[in-house]
Amino acid sequence: MKNLQEILETENGRTFLKDNGVYLDTKEFADSLDRPRNANCSEKFVYGAQQLYLDYGLGVTLKIAALKELEQLGVATDFIWIDTDKAGSDKLITRFLWPGIMDESSKGYSVVSVKRSRSKEIRFVELDKRHIENTRRSFAEVLKASEIEEDGRIFTNFWRYFQSAVNLQELNLSTTYFLLYNYFDYTPRSMLSSKIKETQSFKNEVNRFIAQIDDVIFEANKSVERLVNADINPQVHEFGEDYLPLFVTCESDLRRQPLRRVKEGFDSYGVANCNCGNEMKFYLGKKDTLSADDVFEKENWSPDVTLPIYINDSYSGAVVGKSSALYGIVLNDVMKNVLGKDPIPMLVSPVDPRVTRDIGNGLIPFYFTKSELGMVSNLDL
Ligand SMILES: [Zn+2]
Numbered sequence: 001m002k003n004l005q006e007i008l009e010t011e012n013g014r015t016f017l018k019d020n021g022v023y024l025d026t027k028e029f030a031d032s033l034d035r036p037r038n039a040n041c042s043e044k045f046v047y048g049a050q051q052l053y054l055d056y057g058l059g060v061t062l063k064i065a066a067l068k069e070l071e072q073l074g075v076a077t078d079f080i081w082i083d084t085d086k087a088g089s090d091k092l093i094t095r096f097l098w099p100g101i102m103d104e105s106s107k108g109y110s111v112v113s114v115k116r117s118r119s120k121e122i123r124f125v126e127l128d129k130r131h132i133e134n135t136r137r138s139f140a141e142v143l144k145a146s147e148i149e150e151d152g153r154i155f156t157n158f159w160r161y162f163q164s165a166v167n168l169q170e171l172n173l174s175t176t177y178f179l180l181y182n183y184f185d186y187t188p189r190s191m192l193s194s195k196i197k198e199t200q201s202f203k204n205e206v207n208r209f210i211a212q213i214d215d216v217i218f219e220a221n222k223s224v225e226r227l228v229n230a231d232i233n234p235q236v237h238e239f240g241e242d243y244l245p246l247f248v249t250c251e252s253d254l255r256r257q258p259l260r261r262v263k264e265g266f267d268s269y270g271v272a273n274c275n276c277g278n279e280m281k282f283y284l285g286k287k288d289t290l291s292a293d294d295v296f297e298k299e300n301w302s303p304d305v306t307l308p309i310y311i312n313d314s315y316s317g318a319v320v321g322k323s324s325a326l327y328g329i330v331l332n333d334v335m336k337n338v339l340g341k342d343p344i345p346m347l348v349s350p351v352d353p354r355v356t357r358d359i360g361n362g363l364i365p366f367y368f369t370k371s372e373l374g375m376v377s378n379l380d381l
Contacts, residue, residue: 001233004322004348016230020329022320022346026066029317029347030073037342038201038313046070046347047311048188048319049080052122052172053092054111055179055362058355059321066319066349068186078315079188080196081176083169084247084302086256087125088118092362093172094125098142099361109135112168119255119275121302123194125168132162148368158367169194179363196311197303205310206303207291208339209245210284213261215338217243223333227326234330235323236305246292248282249300250274256302259295270295309335312344320346 007013014024023029033044048063050056067077087093094117095108107114111132117125136159143155161178165171173190180187196202209216217239227234242260249256250272257272261284268284270292282294295301303310308318309331320328325348332343358366 001228001231003233004325007232008348016232017325017348021332021343022325022329022348024348024350026069026347026350027073029345030070030075032345033075033316036313036315041076043074043076044316045076045078045314046317046319047078047080047191047315048349049082049193049307049324050321051085051090051093052081052083052169052176052192053090054094054172054175055092055096055364056176056359057092057362058359059349061183061355061359061363062349062352063319063321064180064184064186064188065352065355066347067188068184070319071186071188075316077188078191080191080193080307080311081173082193082307083123083173084121084193084197086118087112087120087122087168088114093122094168096364097362098139099365109139111135111162111171117168121194121249121254121256122172123167123169124249124254124300127162127165127167127171136162143368154368158364179367182367183358183363193303193307197301198299201314202310203292203296205313206245207293209306209309210290210292211288212338213244213290216334217241219334219338220330223330226333227329233326235327236330244270244292245304245306246270246295247302247304248272248280248295248298249302250276250278250280251300252276252278258304306331306334309339309341312341315344317345317347319349322348 007017017024023032035041036045046067048067050060050063067079071077091108094112094114095110097108112125112127113131140155161174162171165174177187220239224234224236224238244259244261246259247256248259253274253276255274257274259270259272262269262271266286268287268290270282270284272280284290284292305327308328312335325346328346335341335343
């Protein structure tokens with residue numbers, strides 16, 4: 001099945017994307033935007049979203065470049081940092097890489113114990129000062145051996161965020177903004193998924209989705225099949241009949257677990273079983289009146305990849321990556337055909353030659369190898 005890059009190579013493929021609300025040109029995308037349907041907002045408003053990493057490769061950096069360009073075209077921009085995923089879902093969440101010494105396939109420098117953090121959301125991963133100090137020392141040795149660190153300020157500026165953060169979410173957010181500001185001289189307004197999910201409008205949208213969960217599952221699977229039949233990789237699996245779009249964190253060991261729907265007579269429950277033996281169970285209601293209000297009472301719930309559905313009406317458009325563009329088509333089909341929504345256009349961040357040249361190894365290697373950087377020492381985060 002074709003990935004996005006392969007789809008982009010043919011005229012038919014590009015037409016397919018356009019017909020499904022996926023734009024490839026920033027100006028054309030900006031012109032297509034309306035004001036958000038559901039917001040007190042008089043201007044066009046676009047968001048990008050990404051898991052909150054410690055360092056970023058080309059894909060994410062191109063999203064920020066596209067948002068900066070949109071802002072220059074008069075569009076307001078938000079960036080939604082997903083801090084509600086497992087720390088083990090991508091290696092750049094807990095580690096950064098260094099070219100030459102640490103290549104793509106190696107583990108890189110971890111800032112937490114990866115083994116102990118893997119199953120937890122990053123906001124629940126506490127930092128261990130000794131682990132960080134060991135990482136700092138061995139990284140300093142590498143810089144010294146590479147003869148990069150001529151002026152201690154660069155290293156100090158980078159590292160001071162590691163001293164003040166108490167958990168991985170805080171650490172990643174502050175280093176992210178430090179790195180982005182250094183590279184782009186621009187940062188989009190920052191939102192965290194752990195905060196957005198607590199708004200009433202978000203919860204209402206999740207409830208609207210869950211109230212129609214059987215139709216949602218049917219439509220999503222039909223859409224996945226439509227993409228597969230067109231030889232396109234939908235980037236999501238088929239949805240099982242016990243599917244729910246939510247996760248909960250176990251209170252005993254902080255592991256994040258998916259909620260499944262279990263029916264007992266006319267009643268439905270959201271149930272998650274943790275590896276530690278703990279069972280979490282929430283009442284969802286009777287058929288046709290399902291809601292996740294019981295789940296929302298706990299702060300430790302989080303949404304899955306359907307998050308764009310719940311914020312669709314608050315924005316005019318979204319800047320997406322290669323896989324989110326494709327599963328975004330599935331989400332759009334659900335919005336149109338089940339939820340009565342009008343899906344907002346998506347922009348696949350275009351290639352920016354400057355970013356492509358600079359960010360092959362990540363923002364951290366770029367920061368340390370460009371001596372003109374490191375000047376932003378008073379950045380107020
Ligand atoms: Zn547990």
